[in-house]
Structure formats: C-alpha cells, structure tokens
Amino acid sequence: MQRRVTRPVRIGNFMIGGNHPIRVQSMTNTPTEDVSATVHQIHQLVDAGCEIVRIAVPNLNSVTALAEIRKQSTNIPLVADVHFSTTIALACLPFVDKVRINPGNFHPNRDVLKKLFTRAKQEAKAIRLGANWGSIDRMLLAQWGHSTEAVYQSFLPFLEAAHAVNFQNLVLSFKASNVPMTVTIIRQLVEKLDAAGYNFPFHLGVTEAGNGAMGRIKGAIGIGSLLLDGIGDTLRVSLTENPVQEIAVAYDILQATQRRISQTEYIACPSCSRTSFDIQRVLGELKAQTATLKGMKIAVMGCVVNGLGELADADFGCVGAGLGHVNLYAHGRCVKTNIIEADAVRELLQIIVTHE
Ligand code: SF4
Incomplete structure (x- = not known):
C-alpha cells in the first residue's frame, strides 16, 4: 500500500506527515476555563495513548486558561481550536504547538492571514486549516455548488497567504457527518491539492458521528477507507462519549488497515x-x-x-x-x-x- 507523499510537519514532540507514524489525536470536552478538569482530562487521554490533544478556545478568558494548561501539561502536543477570531488565534500561539482555524468562518483577509502565518512561522508552530461541510462559506456554495471545488476554493486564499510568507507548517482537513461524501470529497480534494503542489499532511475524521457502535462504524469506514487509499497522517475518531473512548477505536482502525501496528x-x-x-x-x-x-x-x-x-x-x-x-x-x-x-x-x- 502506497502512502500519499506529504511534507513532514512538527507538532511539539511529534512529526506528522512524511513517513512518520499516523498520529492519534482527540479533543477535551471539559470547559477550557476549568483548568484542573481540562488538565486532568488531557492526562487521561495521554494515558490512553492519545498523542496530540486539541482544546477549544472560544474566548480570551480561555486563552488565559490555556497558558496555565500549557504549564501543567509539559511535553504534550497541544492544539488550540479557534473559530471566527484571528485575535484569539494569535493570542493562543505561544501556548500551543498548533492552532486549528476553520476556513469557513475565518475571514480570508490576506494581510491578516499573512500576519497569522508569519507569527506561526516565527514561533515554529503549525496551523491546521480544518474545513467542515457544515460551515463552508455560503457564497462559495452558491458559486460552486455542493462540490469538492467549493471546499478547495475555501482553502485557496489561506494556502496562497501561507505561500506568500513561505509558511509550510500546514495541516489540512475536511470533515462531514456523511461518510460517503466525506470519503469522496477528500479523495478528489487531495488530487487537486497534489496537482497544485500543496502536499501538506491530512488530518482525518468523520464529524458528528454520534456514539456507540454506529459512531465507531462511521469513523472506521470513513477514516479506514481513506487510510487504505494511502491518505491521512493524523486522525481523530469523534464520539459523543468521554473522549478517552476514542483512542482505542483509533488504534483499532490503524491496526485493521495495517497502517500502524500497535497490537497482537x-x-x-x-x-x-x-x-x-x-x-x-x-x-x-x-x-x-x-x-x-x-x-x-x-x-x-x-x-x-x-x-x-x-x-x-x-x-x-x-x-x-x-x-x-x-x-x-x-x-x-x-x-x-x-x-x-x-x-x-x-x-x-x-x-x-x-x-x-
Ligand atoms: S469451524 Fe471450520 S468451517 Fe466452521 S467457520 Fe470455522 S473454519 Fe470455517
């Protein structure tokens, strides 16, 4: 099985992409401002095998908490999940290894993006452009229809702004709750990205997958299909459960697809x-x-x-x-x-x- 050739990107202690192991990540669901609860959950996730932990940062108070969470989570690769606000994204950078922004709800002002990417470059941090089907810009949907092109166009101003300041520490993702659509769009999207020379690592996941057996099956089929295509450098299984439960499922998917052997x-x-x-x-x-x-x-x-x-x-x-x-x-x-x-x-x- 051939793996898609991607540029290695550093996330704290770990490299993702290239020939590096496909990394397992998850996300805390405690209130970020509750530092002790969040740090406790981060450690539970790491004990379960989680390698990269994402934390929602919805406001500036959460940034203050993030600084303290960083101090109490030494050496654990942390990702800030930021929507809407460049101010918050910039404020998070010193305390995390990667910031996830959503192209669908971040205004693609070129100067502002260049400022964000320049700061990330100076601090040797990564940025994930994480598009979700539910938040693709309406103008793009009106122009391109519900298509892979609409998703690609959503990324494009961000990719161009990163290129303008020679910022290469990018990770991309596209997630939807519809499994066949997620797989189809990512297959087509990756072809377009590769053809345009954007060989950044891809983060896989099926969002809003629910819980229980069906949540696991959706994650396994969506993520597993793409892994078998050779696509994917890091993944998150989304479950409406304690996030610790996601980790074993992620490793089972990697084992079953023989992308990362961690078990008998x-x-x-x-x-x-x-x-x-x-x-x-x-x-x-x-x-x-x-x-x-x-x-x-x-x-x-x-x-x-x-x-x-x-x-x-x-x-x-x-x-x-x-x-x-x-x-x-x-x-x-x-x-x-x-x-x-x-x-x-x-x-x-x-x-x-x-x-x-
Ligand atoms: S017992 Fe033999 S025939 Fe029956 S399921 Fe197992 S291997 Fe197949």
Missing part, C-alpha cells in the same frame, strides 16, 4: 457446527495472555476447512482436531497434535516462547 493481530473463525472445541473460550484466554505481543499474528480456527490456509499466514495458532482437541502450529507448520482443549493455551504459549 488475531485471526479467528466465527465457528460453526464443524467447530469441535470451545473456540470462544480459547480465543479469550489466548488474547488475555498474548495481548502485549505487538505485531504477532495468532490464529484460532475451528476446523481445517479454512484453518490451514489462515494458519499458513499466521505466526502461531491452533485448529480444531476432533472433539475437544486441537492441533498447534508455529510458522505454518504443525508442531503438536491432538492436544486437549483445556491445555491448548498453555501449550501454545510454550510453543511461542520456544519458537520466538
């Missing part, structure tokens, strides 16, 4: 009447015992029908072999036969230790 990979059949052992129990026990073996592929298969083919592709595994028994495999080769299922996990763990 399990291959297990759904089981059917040919299954002759308690596959759910064996899989559950194995997962509990092997969760830290990052990148290892372990297969648990009910019978030989698909079992042998899948095991050939796995590092280790077991396949049903008669009532209550399994055969154990290492690197595609059967190494133990007819093990009673109660011993399957213990025996397979021994094989993993011996053969690794």
Whole structure:
C-alpha cells in the first residue's frame, strides 16, 4: 500500500506527515476555563495513548486558561481550536504547538492571514486549516455548488497567504457527518491539492458521528477507507462519549488497515457446527495472555476447512482436531497434535516462547 507523499510537519514532540507514524489525536470536552478538569482530562487521554490533544478556545478568558494548561501539561502536543477570531488565534500561539482555524468562518483577509502565518512561522508552530461541510462559506456554495471545488476554493486564499510568507507548517482537513461524501470529497480534494503542489499532511475524521457502535462504524469506514487509499497522517475518531473512548477505536482502525501496528493481530473463525472445541473460550484466554505481543499474528480456527490456509499466514495458532482437541502450529507448520482443549493455551504459549 502506497502512502500519499506529504511534507513532514512538527507538532511539539511529534512529526506528522512524511513517513512518520499516523498520529492519534482527540479533543477535551471539559470547559477550557476549568483548568484542573481540562488538565486532568488531557492526562487521561495521554494515558490512553492519545498523542496530540486539541482544546477549544472560544474566548480570551480561555486563552488565559490555556497558558496555565500549557504549564501543567509539559511535553504534550497541544492544539488550540479557534473559530471566527484571528485575535484569539494569535493570542493562543505561544501556548500551543498548533492552532486549528476553520476556513469557513475565518475571514480570508490576506494581510491578516499573512500576519497569522508569519507569527506561526516565527514561533515554529503549525496551523491546521480544518474545513467542515457544515460551515463552508455560503457564497462559495452558491458559486460552486455542493462540490469538492467549493471546499478547495475555501482553502485557496489561506494556502496562497501561507505561500506568500513561505509558511509550510500546514495541516489540512475536511470533515462531514456523511461518510460517503466525506470519503469522496477528500479523495478528489487531495488530487487537486497534489496537482497544485500543496502536499501538506491530512488530518482525518468523520464529524458528528454520534456514539456507540454506529459512531465507531462511521469513523472506521470513513477514516479506514481513506487510510487504505494511502491518505491521512493524523486522525481523530469523534464520539459523543468521554473522549478517552476514542483512542482505542483509533488504534483499532490503524491496526485493521495495517497502517500502524500497535497490537497482537488475531485471526479467528466465527465457528460453526464443524467447530469441535470451545473456540470462544480459547480465543479469550489466548488474547488475555498474548495481548502485549505487538505485531504477532495468532490464529484460532475451528476446523481445517479454512484453518490451514489462515494458519499458513499466521505466526502461531491452533485448529480444531476432533472433539475437544486441537492441533498447534508455529510458522505454518504443525508442531503438536491432538492436544486437549483445556491445555491448548498453555501449550501454545510454550510453543511461542520456544519458537520466538
Ligand atoms: S473454519 Fe471450520 S469451524 Fe470455522 S467457520 Fe470455517 S468451517 Fe466452521
């Protein structure tokens, strides 16, 4: 799988874009002015694996809070989320590593934009141009219709102002709640951006995805489709839940698309009447015992029908072999036969230790 070639951009301790790992981010949902609650949530997010934390900054009081949040969140890449106001965007810059502005609600006055980009350049900070379908300028929609061109035109004055002052630390994003539309527009948008020489990293997400299983499915399909196209350098899964819940989903999407391997990979059949052992129990026990073996592929298969083919592709595994028994495999080769299922996990763990 080819990854889109993008220019690396520094966000605090992390680089995004280029060949750097696709970074996982989230956003606090505490009142920003409540410094202790926000700092607490930032630390919860980081403990869950979040690598970049975005904070809404709706007013100048929040900027004051942001200064204190910065002090109490040393070394964590922070992003200020700013709408409408260049004054707030400029005021945030000293306290964060990136400022997200929305081209749809920021007046694209060239001098003002040049001032913002110049200051960001002087302070070695990044800017994300984060367009949302719900806030694309009405004039652009009237002129270009509900199209990729309208989104592209929304970015253009910002890209040109950044170019005028040679500011390169840009990240772009486009989000909508409609999954097929998000994917289609981003595919077309990235083609246009690349053709015009704007190879800035892309931030992925499906906005207003809701919660629960459907929220996760929307995020997985939208973000996952683009990752499989090679698009995307950082991502946020948006859920109407505690943002900490977003992090595991983000890593699962990266693992499933094989864009960033951070876990053990399990291959297990759904089981059917040919299954002759308690596959759910064996899989559950194995997962509990092997969760830290990052990148290892372990297969648990009910019978030989698909079992042998899948095991050939796995590092280790077991396949049903008669009532209550399994055969154990290492690197595609059967190494133990007819093990009673109660011993399957213990025996397979021994094989993993011996053969690794
Ligand atoms: S691998 Fe065998 S047990 Fe598992 S679903 Fe397929 S046929 Fe059924």
